[in-house]
Amino acid sequence: xxxxxxxxxxxxxxxxxxxxxxxxxxxxxxxxxxxxxxxxxxxxxxxxxxxxxxxxxxxxxxxxxxxxxxxxxxxxxxxxxxxxxxxxxxxxxxxxxxxxxxxxxxxxxxxxxxxxxxxxxxxxxxxxxxxxxxxxxxxxxxxxxxxxxxxxxxxxxxxxxxxxxxxxxxxxxxxxxxxxxxxxxxxxxxxxxxxxxxxxxxxxxxxxxxxxxxxxxxxxxxxxxxxxxxxxxxxxxxxxxxxxxxxxxxxxxxxxxxxxxxxxxxxxxxxxxxxxxxxxxxxxxxxxxxxxxxxxxxxxxxxxxxxxxxxxxxxxxxxxxxxxxxxxxxxxxxxxxxxxxxxxxxxxxxxxxxxxxxxxxxxxxxxxxxxxxxxxxxxxxxxxxxxxxxxxxxxxxxxxxxxxxxxxxxxxxxxxxxxxxxxxxxxxxxxxxxxxxxxxxxxxxxxxxxxxxxxxxxxxxxxxxxxxxxxxxxxxxxxxxxxxxxxxxxxxxxxxxxxxxxxxxxxxxxxxxxxxxxxxxxxxxxxxxxxxxxxxxx
Numbered sequence: 440x441x442x443x444x445x446x447x448x449x450x451x452x453x454x455x456x457x458x459x460x461x462x463x464x465x466x467x468x469x470x471x472x473x474x475x476x477x478x479x480x481x482x483x484x485x486x487x488x489x490x491x492x493x494x495x496x497x498x499x500x501x502x503x504x505x506x507x508x509x510x511x512x513x514x515x516x517x518x519x520x521x522x523x524x525x526x527x528x529x530x531x532x533x534x535x536x537x538x539x540x541x542x543x544x545x546x547x548x549x550x551x552x553x554x555x556x557x558x559x560x561x562x563x564x565x566x567x568x569x570x571x572x573x574x575x576x577x578x579x580x581x582x583x584x585x586x587x588x589x590x591x592x593x594x595x596x597x598x599x600x601x602x603x604x605x606x607x608x609x610x611x612x613x614x615x616x617x618x619x620x621x622x623x624x625x626x627x628x629x630x631x632x633x634x635x636x637x638x639x640x641x642x643x644x645x646x647x648x649x650x651x652x653x654x655x656x657x658x659x660x661x662x663x664x665x666x667x668x669x670x671x672x673x674x675x676x677x678x679x680x681x682x683x684x685x686x687x688x689x690x691x692x693x694x695x696x697x698x699x700x701x702x703x704x705x706x707x708x709x710x711x712x713x714x715x716x717x718x719x720x721x722x723x724x725x726x727x728x729x730x731x732x733x734x735x736x737x738x739x740x741x742x743x744x745x746x747x748x749x750x751x752x753x754x755x756x757x758x759x760x761x762x763x764x765x766x767x768x769x770x771x772x773x774x775x776x777x778x779x780x781x782x783x784x785x786x787x788x789x790x791x792x793x794x795x796x797x798x799x800x801x802x803x804x805x806x807x808x809x810x811x812x813x814x815x816x817x818x819x820x821x822x823x824x825x826x827x828x829x830x831x832x833x834x835x836x837x838x839x840x841x842x843x844x845x846x847x848x849x850x851x852x853x854x855x856x857x858x859x860x861x862x863x864x865x866x867x868x869x870x871x872x873x874x875x876x877x878x879x880x881x882x883x884x885x886x887x888x889x890x891x892x893x894x895x896x897x898x899x900x901x902x903x904x905x906x907x908x909x910x911x912x913x914x915x916x917x918x919x920x921x922x923x924x925x926x927x928x929x930x931x932x933x934x935x936x937x938x939x940x941x942x943x944x945x946x947x948x949x950x951x952x953x954x955x956x957x958x959x960x961x962x963x964x965x966x967x968x969x970x971x972x973x974x975x976x977x
Contacts, residue, residue, distance in 0.1 A: 490506070493506070518531045519531050522790075523814065525793065526777060526793050527814055527817050528777050528791065529779065529791060530790075531790055532788060532790070532791065533788055535603070537783075537787055537789040538787065540781070540789065543663065545663065547638055549610060549612060549636055549637070549638055549639065550606075550609050550611065550636055550639050551577045551578040551583075551609050551619070551634045552572060552573040552575075552577055552578045552639040553569055553570070553571065553576065553578040553579070553609075554569075554570040554571050554573075555602060555605055555606065555609075556568055556602060557600075560598065566588060566597075567588070567589040567600065567602065568586060568587065568588055569589065569621070570585060571585050571931070571935075571936050572584070573642075574935035574936070574937060576639055577634045577635055577636065579935060581632045581633075582632065583619070583621065585871065585931065586624070586871065586872075586874070586932070587621040587622070587623050588621055589621055590622055591620040592608040592609060592617060592619055592620075593608065593618050594618065614635060614636065615636050616633055616634065616635055616636070617633075618631065618632070619631070620632075623875075623879065624879035625876070625878065625880055625882075626879065640665060642660075642669060643659055643660055643662065643666040644658070644669035644670050644672075645660050646937045647673040648677075648941055649677060650945065651954060653684065654686070654954065654957065655679075655682055655684070655685050656686045656944060656950065657670070657673050657674075657677070657688065658688040658689075659692055659752070660691070660692055661694070662692070662699040662700050662750075662751040662752065664696055666695070666696070667699050667702035667703060674706065679738070682736070682738040683739075683957075684738055684957040684961075685738055685739070685741070686954070687740055687741070687765070688742075688743045688944075688950075689748050689752040690744060690748060691745060692751075692752035693752075694775065695751050697715075697751060697754070697778070700714075700751035700752070700755050701715065704729065704754070704755050704758040704759065705730060707740060708729040708762055709729065709733060710730065711729060711730075712729045712732075712758075713726060713727070713758075714727045714728060714729060714754070714758045714800065715754045715757070715758060715798065715799065716800075717778050717795040717798065718795055719795030719796060721794070722794045737964060739766070739957050739958075739964065740759065740765035740766070740960060741765065741953040741956055741960050742755075742756050743769050743949055743950070744756055744767060744769040744771075744848060745854060746773060748769075748772040748773060748845075749773035749774075749775045750773070750775045752772075753774075753805055754799075757803065757805060757846055758799060758800055760834065760846065761801040761832075761835065761840065762800060762967075763835050763836040763838065763963050764964070765960065765963075766849050766960035766963055767846065767848045767849045767850075768849060768952060768953060768956060769848050769852055770851065770852070770853060770854060771826055771846065771847050771851075772845035772846040773807065773845055774806055774807025774821065774824070774826075774845030775807070776796055776797055776806030776807075777795075777796060777797075777806055778794060778796065778797050779792060779793050779794070780794045801832035801833060801834060801840060802832050803830065803832050803840060803841070803842035804830070804842050804843065805842055807824050808824055808827065824844065826843060826844025826845065826847060827843030827844050828841040828847070829842075829843065830842030835970070835971060836968075850956065852948075855949075858916075858920075860909070860916070860917050861917055863907075864907070864909070864921070864924075867907045869902060869905075869907055873902075874928035874929045874932050875932075876901055877894070877929060878933070883933055884929050884930070886930065886933075886934055886938070888926060888929055889926065890922040890923075890925045894925060895914075895922070898925060899914065923943070926942060927939040927940075927942050927943050930942060
């Protein structure tokens, strides 16, 4: 009975603690009761009785933390399960996931600067591989490459360890050394690296370049606490005053910190234009305006979105679309119109609770329906939910835009489908594995590397040894794709992922479409001004 009382008290105290800490870590939250709190007391009493029966009679010992909080990264457990009845975005974080979330929001940590992944090796033991060193990081500058097999970290063998365990070995205080031993294809002996840990800030603005004369391409992959500063630097580097066009790529951007979305929008809107507003049952309406403004820059903008463009990236897209500042092309976005406040609880746990809905400047709520869809499909198959276009609003220029089901692009361009042969090669990791093999022999490549006939011959021989089927007919039919993928993977391994991405983006069908649509984006601004002028003279 003591255990049951402890669990019941924890449930109640968690709710109370959430409210008490609201003024410190988030918004002020007031606990309210209905006209009769007997239903609440009855429910808590029922929960206590059920847990007591389970704890006393279950076949195996019951772990209370496991039962209450659930396994990591799951929606099981009493608290996560209760939150899931509210909406898909309210969630409970155990200490480890809470720390990871804060790290992601802050956009920095201390370590060597590389992502790693584990794969089953011999006898089923997990092997840890370098997935990608972050350009400019200590790991990148030391010479670590994608595909390197991590053998030891500070003389601790990594085989059999989970990815979180290896990551913990690599992280540490700034200025401290970590010794890393790796196995690399084409080298007879293990390679050893002494790396000095530093502050690691994975870029949120990761690719910036001039894709055409006076036309810039900028990709934002997330919104953390550094995004606005990174965008400011990116715009300075491409000479925003002389731009004749900008492609802003928000595809697969899951969102992040709301203030950074506001700051990013502020770069492109006129001063005092509304960016976004939100309100909730106990959350007074709050409006965010452009305080700095675009400084008179009127270059046309094309925003790229897809079904995984969500949250903060939808705020930016919606603001630019509603003010006719950008032409939006691609697929309908994810459709997350809910605002979460994160409350820190005891023992470094956290609660992300939906406290408000946000609306685009025209008044659109773009939240997708989640009532009649599984949690898995909600997150990973947003296309299964049909957009609800019942809510119609007008942009500044009088164009119709829609609420519900995400941001509907101005020009709908479905994602390009790859051929079965291309999919097969990607599933076999043919290009990344060949890149490791090729660099094991040739050691390096120039930055302007091209896939020659000799390289293609090596690739065909490699596939034969790996027993990956590719006929001459299929090779010829997919030759352009194969040559580009080989080049991209090799450039990524030596010069970093952004350099490889620049090659891919230069032939990306949606990027090419954006270039074609730049005159249309320019005309959008002209038409909006003409429409606004006509309305004010009536």
